[in-house]
Amino acid sequence: xxxxxxxxxxxxxxxxxxxxxxxxxxxxxxxxxxxxxxxxxxxxxxxxxxxxxxxxxxxxxxxxxxxxxxxxxxxxxxxxxxxxxxxxxxxxxxxxxxxxxxxxxxxxxxxxxxxxxxxxxxxxxxxxxxxxxxxxxxxxxxxxxxxxxxxxxxxxxxxxxxxxxxxxxxxxxxxxxxxxxxxxxxxxxxxxxxxxxxxxxxxxxxxxxxxxxxxxxxxxxxxxxxxxxxxxxxxxxxxxxxxxxxxxxxxxxxxx
Numbered sequence: 001x002x003x004x005x006x007x008x009x010x011x012x013x014x015x016x017x018x019x020x021x022x023x024x025x026x027x028x029x030x031x032x033x034x035x036x037x038x039x040x041x042x043x044x045x046x047x048x049x050x051x052x053x054x055x056x057x058x059x060x061x062x063x064x065x066x067x068x069x070x071x072x073x074x075x076x077x078x079x080x081x082x083x084x085x086x087x088x089x090x091x092x093x094x095x096x097x098x099x100x101x102x103x104x105x106x107x108x109x110x111x112x113x114x115x116x117x118x119x120x121x122x123x124x125x126x127x128x129x130x131x132x133x134x135x136x137x138x139x140x141x142x143x144x145x146x147x148x149x150x151x152x153x154x155x156x157x158x159x160x161x162x163x164x165x166x167x168x169x170x171x172x173x174x175x176x177x178x179x180x181x182x183x184x185x186x187x188x189x190x191x192x193x194x195x196x197x198x199x200x201x202x203x204x205x206x207x208x209x210x211x212x213x214x215x216x217x218x219x220x221x222x223x224x225x226x227x228x229x230x231x232x233x234x235x236x237x238x239x240x241x242x243x244x245x246x247x248x249x250x251x252x253x254x255x256x
Contacts, residue, residue: 007020015052019058020055022039022057023059029059029115064108066110066112067115090146097121106190107119107128107133108190111132112133127184128186134167136167215234
């Protein structure tokens with residue numbers, strides 16, 4: 001069976017940079033059940049890979065990050081298979097979110113439905129102004145669900161309702177202004193902008209970045225008081241290895 005998920009690696013002194021590309025270009029990188037299984041397996045394997053420092057998730061080609069879920073498959077669903085299909089998509093999102101290292105969404109072109117949900121749970125979104133974000137599910141008779149629940153938190157309640165109720169397009173520059181996109185790339189410089197983020201992450205301590213990713217996930221599901229206590233615990237845990245002493249000593253010596 002042909003693979004629709006391509007994984008490449010670049011080794012650096014500070015860990016491996018892994019690029020995961022969804023490659024279903026003839027159908028705008030839309031997701032069917034087989035691709036979801038492959039994506040799940042890919043991110044499950046990366047979770048236990050200690051060599052990986054950062055992951056870039058993107059769509060192959062120039063036209064789409066992810067053009068949504070496969071409509072031909074969805075048209076044949078019944079209540080039971082619909083539940084199984086959407087749960088499988090949620091499980092992929094959960095696996096990406098649970099990855100202990102940062103995941104950068106490199107958004108090229110269309111980022112629709114399932115694609116926008118996947119981008120929403122990545123740690124940093126990089127896109128050009130011409131990228132197109134939309135939640136068009138109501139136009140084909142279904143609601144926007146699963147990780148769409150994150151959109152009110154990232155976009156604000158009003159804009160999130162606007163998107164899921166009207167299915168309108170949010171272009172990259174507007175998504176950047178709304179806080180959904182963190183880095184807006186100049187036209188033709190998407191790779192360059194993505195690489196800047198990668199390099200910035202690699203400047204951090206490997207262990208510290210993993211602890212920080214864990215905290216970021218915790219902060220979204222705890223009270224401020226609970227988040228502070230988690231931070232105290234994480235700070236102490238950082239000193240279980242030599243990374244803080246090594247990096248702080250290097251910083252002190254650099255300033256002399």
